[in-house]
Structures are given as C-alpha cells and as structure tokens.
Amino acid sequence: MLSIVHDPLNLYRRRVSRREALRVGGLSLLGLTSAQLSHLRSLSAADPTPANDNGIGPTKHRYNSCVFIFLFGGPSQIDLWDMKPAAPVEIRGEFQPISTCVPDIHVCEHLPKLARQMDKVCLVRSMTHKMNVHGPACSEIFSGREYFNAPTTDQADPQDWPSLSAMMMRFGQPRGGMPPSVVLPWYLQFTGQSRRIAGQTGGRMGERHNALLMQGDAATMGFQVDGLRLEETVPLGRVEQRRELFKSLRATRREASPFGPVAADFERYRQRAFSLLQGRAGELFDIERETSQMRDRYGRTMVGQSLLMARRLVEAGVSLVTVNWEDETKISGTNTCWDTHENNFSKLKTLLCPMFDQAYPTFLQDLDDRGLLDTTLVVAVGEFGRTPHMGQFSQSNNTKKSGRDHWPSVFTALLAGGGVRGGQVVGQSDRHAGFVKDNPVSPADLTATVFHHLGVDPAREYVDEFRRLHHQLSDGRPLTDLG
DSSP states (O other): OOBBOOOGGGGGSSOOOHHHHHHHHGGGGGSOOHHHHHHGGGGTTSOOSOSBTTBSSSOSSOOOEEEEEEOTTOOOHHHHTSOOTTSOHHHHOSOOEEEOSSTTOEEETTOHHHHHTGGGEEEEEEEOOSOOSHHHHHHHHHHSSOOSSOSOOSBOOTTOOOOHHHHHHHHSOOBTTBOSEEEESOOOOOTTOSSOBTTSSOGGGOGGGOOEEBOOBTTTTBOOOBTTSOOTTSOHHHHHHHHHHHHHHHHTOOSSOOSOHHHHHHHHHHHHHHHHHHTTHHHHHOGGGSOHHHHHHHOSSHHHHHHHHHHHHHHTTOSEEEEEOOOTTTTOSSSOTTOOSSOHHHHIIIIIHHHHHHHHHHHHHHHHHTTOTTTEEEEEEOSOEEOSSTTOOSSOTTOOTTSOOEEOSSEEEEEESTTOOSSEEESEEOTTSSSEEEOOBOHHHHHHHHHHHHTOOTTOEEEETTTTEEEESOOSOOOOOOO
C-alpha cells in the first residue's frame, strides 16, 4: 500500500495557540485527519486544475520531465557497462562483454535487453567524486554538492544540502493538479538506523519543500495514496455535503478570518486534497488500471512496478520522478541492493541484472511508444562504482575476495531521452576502470543537466535556512552537447 508520508512536525515549529488548534479540528469534515492533511503539504503548490476533461491523466500538451532512477548501493561499472576484457582476471572478473545494437559499444552479457536498446542510451563513463561512504555519497548525487561534513554517518542531518527532488518541488512547475516532484517507492534508510540516509530532503533549504513521497508495498505491488482514496462509507457526495456543512459553520462566525496562520495552511491543504479527489487522483495512483500484460512486461518487482508508476506520473504532468531502487536485499546490513561486498558475480547474475534488464529497457521502449521519450530525460546512476580489483579494500572491512568495495573515482551514469542522442559514450575511464581518463563529470554537472532540461535555471538562488546564506541550486555545468 502507498501512503503520503511527510514530516508533520514542520507545521508546528511555529507557535500555535490553543484556539487555532481547536479550529484545525474542524478541517476533518473532509474525512481526513489533521495529520493526513499535514502530509498533503507537498501538494500545496500544485495547480488543482485537472489535466484534461477526464480528471488527472495524460496532459494535453507535452512538457519536459525527468525520471531519476537511483541505483542505491553502487553498481559495478567494470562488470556492467564499462568492461575491460583485456585486463587481468582479478580486475576484469568473470563476465564477458557482448555487442549491442550500436557498433563498438559493449555491455555485460547479462544485460541482453539493454544491449538491444543501446541506440536509446548514452553511457557517461566518467562520473567522479571523492566520497566513498554510502550516505554522504548519496547526498552528493542527490544534491549535486560535496558533502558538508566528515563522513562519520550515513544518516540525515539538518545541515544536509537539499535534494534535487526538493529543489524541484520548490522551483518546478506544477501541472495537471500534481506536484512538480514525486519520490517513490521509499526513502533510503538502513535497517537499524533511526533516520533516513542523508541528502534526500529539503535539508537546509527547509523540510517543507520535501517532494511528495509515494511509499510502496513490495508484498502486494499495490499503489494507493492514503488520505486521497475515498472510503466506501464516505463517497464523494458525502464529502461534498461535509464541505457545505463546514462552509455554513464558518459563515456563522463573526471574525473576518476564522483561521489563524497555521490553521489557514491546513485549510489550503484541505482544498488541495478535495481538488485531487475531484480530479480522481486515486485512479492515477491505482496501478491495477494497467493491463496485466503491461505489468508483466515491466516485471512483477517493486523496481518494475515503480518504473511503470513513473511513466503514469510523467503522463500526468509531474516534472521530476525519483525512483529509488528497491530489491529483496534492501534490509541487508552489508550488501544492500547494488552493494556487492561479497558474491559480486552471483548477485549481479541472478538478481540485479535480470531485474534491471527487464524493467529499464521496457521503460524506455514504453516511453518511446507513447511519444514521451523525446521530452523525458531518464537518468540511472548509483552513488559510486566498485573497486577495480576484486577484494580490494577501500572503505568497508566487510569486503571479501568475492566482492568489490566502494569506488567513487570513476563510475557510469546512463542517460536516455530528453534530447540526448543515444548510442554514444561520453567520457572515458583508464584501462582498469579505476580513474577518469577523459572528460570528468561531477554530481554537480549531472544535477545542472537535469535542471537545464526541466527549464529551471541552475544558477537560481535560495536561502540557506540553517545559516541564512544564499546558494545556487547547482554550481555545475549542464551537459548541453549530448544531442
């Protein structure tokens, strides 16, 4: 099951009078609790106008969008899309490269569907930064800025740089009754830790700018938004009656403004929620409306279904959809998702490659078939790569001879659509895929590229609420020569 999850505490950081708190209680006439209404903060900037006459759905006019697929854990560049078959076996590993539909571009033998779609994909083989700890490295990719502190924890901090998703939530353009930025199916968080991994929220820009979170249920593969789905006992007609009753109660008050500033926020969220109900947002979030054949094409995994939902959100007008990779190893303490400190080859061969090779190429083809690929930039990247040498120690003493440790010096990002010319390679690593040889690309450059594609000026400034300083959204250089 999916639910809107947010931080309701932010709404109460201002002083709230007892009288205002009592007034807020009246907002539940919609059928939503005040907690659920606070979870709708992320919709407060959304345009309530439906995308078409049938409510929320495919927009009449195409706008640029981006789907940012975060391959949490750090996929191995040398085993997947930057292979070095001439290197010694302790470096090149067990896998063999295969030809793709583009001459002179090769990928791993366990990615045959990707190989057939390589004419749509640009391999940026020169991504690089200096952070080899998961959380701070995630922060650098999500925010496009160097981590602000020593890498002593993976967990979020109030001083975190704001994420790309939060910055787009604040400065992006809402369309079709939807917010400009959505994250699914979960926020990254290590098992046993109390806070999510660094860099995923508004951070020092302010948590109120967090993107809309759609949280998934891997057990059911179902998608719904708690608080926006009408219960059988409270149909839309009954909700409308409650609204009329609420209006009449307000009209009996003599005060010019029956709500204080905090309660007025709740009133806006209530209006947004009702607009989404009228626009049938529940239909958009109901993935069961897709055919069984389409769901099977993507794969009955959380990754596959999340990418299918991402396509639906793009059709509905969402500018930025962030998809965090989720697989059955997300609860592992030492080998989470694309993290392969041991059994690197068996995990890639039997789990990660098959899952990626079904979902990702299907997503690209589906966007192309619907005429969406030209306007939708698809980015797939992890927080870093893996060590060139098998069993090489760089950060984690959990690394075994059968695994590869963290390696931020060089790794690969996959870009497709959005005007990017497929079938090309940008940048180059050295002969062991250990360091950048040509055309280094930083996380800042990547985020600037996304901003540029979405029509947001990377040089636009916001106020750092932690230190009251002004910062640009990104100080990177957009990759504008990929067409």
